[in-house]
Amino acid sequence: MxxxxxxxxxxxxxxxxxxxxxxxxxxxxxxxxxxxxxxxxxxxxxxxxxxxxxxxxxxxxxxxxxxxxxxxxxxxxxxxxxxxxxxxxxxxxxxxxxxxxxxxxxxxxxxxxxxxxxxxxxxxxxxxxxxxxxxxxxxxxxxxxxxxxxxxxxxxxxxxxxxxxxxxxxxxxxxxxxxxxxxxxxxxxxxxxxxxxxxxxxxxxxxxxxxxxxxxxxxxxxxxxxxxxxxxxxxxxxxxxxxxxxxxxxxxxxxxQGGLDAMAERNHRKAQMLYDYIDSEPFYANPVAPADRSWMNVTFTMANAELDKPFIEGATKAGMPGLKGHRSVGGMRASIYNAMPEVGVQSLIDYMKEFVRQHG
The missing domain is CATH 3.40.640.10 (Type I PLP-dependent aspartate aminotransferase-like (Major domain))
Structure with missing residues (x-):
């Protein structure tokens, strides 16, 4: 497996x-x-x-x-x-x-x-x-x-x-x-x-x-x-x-890995990759003020909330579970802690692009 x-x-x-x-x-x-x-x-x-x-x-x-x-x-x-x-x-x-x-x-x-x-x-x-x-x-x-x-x-x-x-x-x-x-x-x-x-x-x-x-x-x-x-x-x-x-x-x-200075560089880079894509694609949105956005938990929504369920189900089938937002706020949440590699974030972005192609 x-x-x-x-x-x-x-x-x-x-x-x-x-x-x-x-x-x-x-x-x-x-x-x-x-x-x-x-x-x-x-x-x-x-x-x-x-x-x-x-x-x-x-x-x-x-x-x-x-x-x-x-x-x-x-x-x-x-x-x-x-x-x-x-x-x-x-x-x-x-x-x-x-x-x-x-x-x-x-x-x-x-x-x-x-x-x-x-x-x-x-x-x-x-x-x-x-x-x-x-x-x-x-x-x-x-x-x-x-x-x-x-x-x-x-x-x-x-x-x-x-x-x-x-x-x-x-x-x-x-x-x-x-x-x-x-x-x-x-x-x-x-x-x-x-x-x-x-x-x-x-x-x-x-x-x-x-x-x-x-x-x-x-x-x-x-x-x-x-x-x-x-x-x-x-x-x-x-x-x-x-x-x-x-x-x-x-x-x-x-x-x-080089300690926390190295982890900071990596974590900032991962978060910026994901936020840059979300901000560039009108299909998705992040509600948080840019200066206060989390490096660890990237939340995002779609204009049509009815697409949340197929998005989450498709991501899980594609090997990316855990993207459902907290029940109190809905939407999606990508938690990209220390152990999440950059390739994982890129895989999510690629999936998000394909989802837009199919449903946008």
Missing amino acids: SRVFNFSAGPATLPEAVLEQVRDDLLDWRGNGMSVMEMSHRDKAFMSIAEEAEADLRKLLNVPDNYKVLFLQGGATGQFAFVPLNLMPEGGSADYVVTGSWGKKAIKEAAKYGTANTAARPADDVFNHIPARSEWKLDPKASYVHYTPNETIEGVEFHQAPNVGEVPLVGDFSSTILSRPVNVAQHGVIYAGAQKNAGPAGLTMVIVRDDLIGNARASTPSIFDYKAVAEADSMLNTPPCFAWYVSGLVFKWLLD
């Missing part, structure tokens, strides 16, 4: 070299006589996997020494609660910049624990742009400012971290982490589910500045407390061992 070009938003495509290594290791990791899935997380073998993965992630992102790197479970959705429980005191407040569906979910969850202020949000929730920085209403007394660098559903992306002054900046990097360099020092907390650019579903990465650790509310469950997790080296309970191992292989693959 040949591999398809998987345009799914997540769980997403993984590098073939990593999958081949997993296959080779599956029954017997480095002569240990067992799979990583069978190892005790307290065993020296798995401890070495965990340590290498953290070291490689720190190298990729140039994580400063005064930040802890945590490997958790619960996804970004779990962090919607972890963040206020650890950073917002009882009776406190935080600012949220809402630019899409995941930002809406984050602020809704935070409101359970304190005052979640809407610092910026497009009028009528038309999530096709990022509100101008001059329009934001930030509270200098807020515990933190939360934003979503890339909105997976709408395809809206920050291409630079916003300047929010001295208040800690918190970012949900789930669909953009490791796609390009990030200035970690501009952030108080970075968190991300692994299942887009870093590995399989089940692992959540959290990078948190030391001074923001140890302030959790007394009622915070220990497993949600950054301090407790950090002191246990992310092994307060049994971690998602297999997802951690596979993500570690992806980190090594990224380093072998």
Whole structure:
């Protein structure tokens, strides 16, 4: 069976070299006589996997020494609660910049624990742009400012971290982490589910500045407390061992590709190829302001929505599954994360051209 070009938003495509290594290791990791899935997380073998993965992630992102790197479970959705429980005191407040569906979910969850202020949000929730920085209403007394660098559903992306002054900046990097360099020092907390650019579903990465650790509310469950997790080296309970191992292989693959500078060049080139074609062909349209378009999730529509179904079915038959847009917005969405090769994007463009020839 040949591999398809998987345009799914997540769980997403993984590098073939990593999958081949997993296959080779599956029954017997480095002569240990067992799979990583069978190892005790307290065993020296798995401890070495965990340590290498953290070291490689720190190298990729140039994580400063005064930040802890945590490997958790619960996804970004779990962090919607972890963040206020650890950073917002009882009776406190935080600012949220809402630019899409995941930002809406984050602020809704935070409101359970304190005052979640809407610092910026497009009028009528038309999530096709990022509100101008001059329009934001930030509270200098807020515990933190939360934003979503890339909105997976709408395809809206920050291409630079916003300047929010001295208040800690918190970012949900789930669909953009490791796609390009990030200035970690501009952030108080970075968190991300692994299942887009870093590995399989089940692992959540959290990078948190030391001074923001140890302030959790007394009622915070220990497993949600950054301090407790950090002191246990992310092994307060049994971690998602297999997802951690596979993500570690992806980190090594990224380093072998030339690191995040190289990935940024490749990802920008892939996205530009697809946007250039969409903009040149009236049959298709992208609703996002050009300056705020995502490199990772390219959304597009057709003037006749009745053609969506045959387009998606035809693409799947042609070996390009995962193009159906999220149910909340419709249309199509091509997720072109790190492991999507340029030939995959070109194959999609060729298919789109043929679809126009047949239906235009």
